[in-house]
Ligand SMILES: [Zn+2]
């Protein structure tokens with residue numbers, strides 16, 4: 001069993017990981033597209049409306065893999 005979550009593709013990995021010098025929260029950062037909830041292990045597309053809303057997705061928007 002691996003603790004490290006593997007991503008289906010590089011796009012998913014890049015857009016899920018948050019490293020931005022300008023924003024403290026990923027929901028504030030327009031460059032961060034996907035939120036990965038570790039506890040529930042679901043992925044959601046962040047809606048940048050100033051809040052913390054997102055649309056849960058079951059498939060990767062880039063490669064189409066089931067998440
Ligand atoms: Zn993918």
Ligand SMILES: [Zn+2]
Pocket residue numbers: 020021022023028029030031
């Ligand atoms: Zn940012």
